[in-house]
Amino acid sequence: MSVAPMRLYDTARRQVVPFEPGPTVTMYTCGITPYDATHIGHAATYLTYDVLQRRLRDRGHETRCVRNITDVDDDLLRKAREVGVHYLDLAAGEIARFDADIEALGLLPAWSEPRATSAIADIRGFIGMVLDRGHAYQSNGAVYFDVSSWPTFGSISALGRDEMLTLAAERGGNPDDPAKRDPLDFVLWQPSAPDEPSWESLWGPGRPGWHIECSALALRELGTTIDLHGGGSDLIFPHHECESAQSEAATGEPFVRHWMHQAMVRMDGEKMSKSLGNLVFVSELRKEWDPRAIRLACMAHHYREPWEWTGDVMPTAAARLQSWSSVGIGDGALEEVRDALDRDLDTPAALAAMDRAASSGQGVSTAAALLGIPL
Numbered sequence: 001m002s003v004a005p006m007r008l009y010d011t012a013r014r015q016v017v018p019f020e021p022g023p024t025v026t027m028y029t030c031g032i033t034p035y036d037a038t039h040i041g042h043a044a045t046y047l048t049y050d051v052l053q054r055r056l057r058d059r060g061h062e063t064r065c066v067r068n069i070t071d072v073d074d075d076l077l078r079k080a081r082e083v084g085v086h087y088l089d090l091a092a093g094e095i096a097r098f099d100a101d102i103e104a105l106g107l108l109p110a111w112s113e114p115r116a117t118s119a120i121a122d123i124r125g126f127i128g129m130v131l132d133r134g135h136a137y138q139s140n141g142a143v144y145f146d147v148s149s150w151p152t153f154g155s156i157s158a159l160g161r162d163e164m165l166t167l168a169a170e171r172g173g174n175p176d177d178p179a180k181r182d183p184l185d186f187v188l189w190q191p192s193a194p195d196e197p198s199w200e201s202l203w204g205p206g207r208p209g210w211h212i213e214c215s216a217l218a219l220r221e222l223g224t225t226i227d228l229h230g231g232g233s234d235l236i237f238p239h240h241e242c243e244s245a246q247s248e249a250a251t252g253e254p255f256v257r258h259w260m261h262q263a264m265v266r267m268d269g270e271k272m273s274k275s276l277g278n279l280v281f282v283s284e285l286r287k288e289w290d291p292r293a294i295r296l297a298c299m300a301h302h303y304r305e306p307w308e309w310t311g312d313v314m315p316t317a318a319a320r321l322q323s324w325s326s327v328g329i330g331d332g333a334l335e336e337v338r339d340a341l342d343r344d345l346d347t348p349a350a351l352a353a354m355d356r357a358a359s360s361g362q363g364v365s366t367a368a369a370l371l372g373i374p375l
Ligand code: 5CA
Pocket: 029, 030, 031, 032, 033, 034, 040, 041, 042, 044, 045, 068, 069, 070, 214, 230, 231, 232, 233, 234, 235, 262, 263, 264, 265, 266, 271, 272, 273
């Protein structure tokens, strides 16, 4: 087994750096908002952290990966209103569908899978800490984070103020909210609309903002500083920038040692997303294809390269699975696969090494098992 450290790209440092956690690796990956079914973009994201964990375990680490469920949030409440069901009933159905999909894909079980609604007390305590340290203010029944009190705001995403304002407007940040001192200030607690769930708090009844759910859950489940934080690249700003600011403001400790983001899976030239509706659902793919081929389809792309979903993706992956299966058991390409994964999780290079071994007649079942694919 190689002794050199694994190397991974860190979004905040903007370079590939050694990733050298202790024996137990703590990870937080942003989970689903359960208002629609799992699409192949979600699957690509969770598969990336799955392969990462498998290689870390192969290197001898224990991994603790928390994957939250955003079960109270603007998008979920809007959809529940549209379809006329209770938001927790909508969430329950979608969580069950998600669980079935990721189990079929052979994902390692999350170490914990906490729901935002389980954390209201934690969130209230968290907001108290941010207020006590002078990094938030109350206005018009809401509590906002004061970005002017946080000089390093923007350092993870490395965006200029205008770019941050544009993205905040696109991603639910309400920069035009007149109760804010600065349009980039973001909500920690907000009054609920009459048909929305509401909890008591020292600042009036209401519900949490989205970003604080992940900060409070990460602190509760894993402590003040976590080894690695993941999610799709669509979350770098504002979600992860805001999480980092409020977490470090609340605890006075570094929040994340390493930020790792999965590039977007696209379709018809745009990010695959629930709001655009250009979706390929895992549950539909599963009806036609071996779930191991779905895994391979995602792993054929490097996690930092955006890629386009096309009609060729599944047939190519299925042919590859077939060629590996036909050569039977063996540990061909195993060390090359390990080396490739240690070089910024280079799954395309790993698959290419396995293709070479298989085409020369060597079995690749051990390497495939390391990638979560039993042959
Ligand atoms: N609940 C929040 C995170 S706290 C959320 O973003 N939920 S989500 O359901 O919209 O997305 C779930 C995960 O899939 C997130 O990590 C998100 O960044 C990722 N994701 C969403 N769309 C894509 C896509 N097209 N390609 C790759 N990853 C995606």
